[in-house]
Amino acid sequence: AQSVTQLGSHVSVSEGALVLLRCNYSSSVPPYLFWYVQYPNQGLQLLLKYTSAATLVKGINGFEAEFKKSETSFHLTKPSAHMSDAAEYFCAVSGDAGNMLTFGGGTRLMVKP
Amino acid sequence: SAVISQKPSRDICQRGTSLTIQCQVDSQVTMMFWYRQQPGQSLTLIATANQGSEATYESGFVIDKFPISRPNLTFSTLTVSNMSPEDSSIYLCSVEGTGSSYEQYFGPGTRLTVT
Numbered sequence: 001a002q003s004v005t006q007l008g009s010h011v012s013v014s015e016g017a018l019v020l021l022r023c024n025y026s027s028s029v030p031p032y033l034f035w036y037v038q039y040p041n042q043g044l045q046l047l048l049k050y051t052s053a054a055t056l057v058k059g060i061n062g063f064e065a066e067f068k069k070s071e072t073s074f075h076l077t078k079p080s081a082h083m084s085d086a087a088e089y090f091c092a093v094s095g096d097a098g099n100m101l102t103f104g105g106g107t108r109l110m111v112k113p
Numbered sequence: 114s115a116v117i118s119q120k121p122s123r124d125i126c127q128r129g130t131s132l133t134i135q136c137q138v139d140s141q142v143t144m145m146f147w148y149r150q151q152p153g154q155s156l157t158l159i160a161t162a163n164q165g166s167e168a169t170y171e172s173g174f175v176i177d178k179f180p181i182s183r184p185n186l187t188f189s190t191l192t193v194s195n196m197s198p199e200d201s202s203i204y205l206c207s208v209e210g211t212g213s214s215y216e217q218y219f220g221p222g223t224r225l226t227v228t
Binding site: 036043045 | 144154222
């Protein structure tokens with residue numbers, strides 16, 4: 001069965017610093033992978049997705065993620081954090097279960113001034 | 114991507130009562146999904162709703178507690194029945210994207226508090 005593990009339920013960075021949010025997945029078939037962001041009191045917004053085209057995927061708001069099959073990882077990065085990036089980030093996978101998404105536990109990103 | 118709205122955006126309900134949450138999409142979609150997000154937790158799929166057929170529930174969720182309607186290709190409702198404080202959560206609906214990569218687009222959610 002497909003699964004997602006997000007290492008670190010809370011990540012704190014200084015404004016301007018590198019953001020790295022970790023995601024590892026398990027899937028018995030080539031997966032589709034997604035990162036979503038949830039701002040306070042809002043729904044989920046799709047940041048980016050991996051669909052087996054390019055392994056380095058660029059998303060909105062300057063985020064990008066790299067698919068590494070050998071490491072079963074799909075870590076999310078941003079070179080320079082902004083205060084507005086403070087939110088909850090969810091990694092998700094589909095593939096094993098068809099179109100069903102399985103979500104990781106989420107990582108709360110805090111950005112310090 | 115589809116534009117999804119939900120009503121109500123939030124509600125405070127007494128235990129033992131029921132609440133029906135509406136989800137409206139601005140385009141026709143085949144599949145709609147209902148999720149629960151308990152406080153400080155990730156999303157858990159409740160059920161998948163296809164137009165014209167019974168909803169498919171995930172393990173741990175039953176139709177008597179969470180009846181779902183899907184009368185057409187742009188609308189669905191989720192009812193939380195006989196509520197208890199443990200039902201206090203955010204309930205989100207989502208729809209599948211038009212591509213083949215299974216991305217989903219989410220509504221803003223309904224924040225439910227049961228007292």
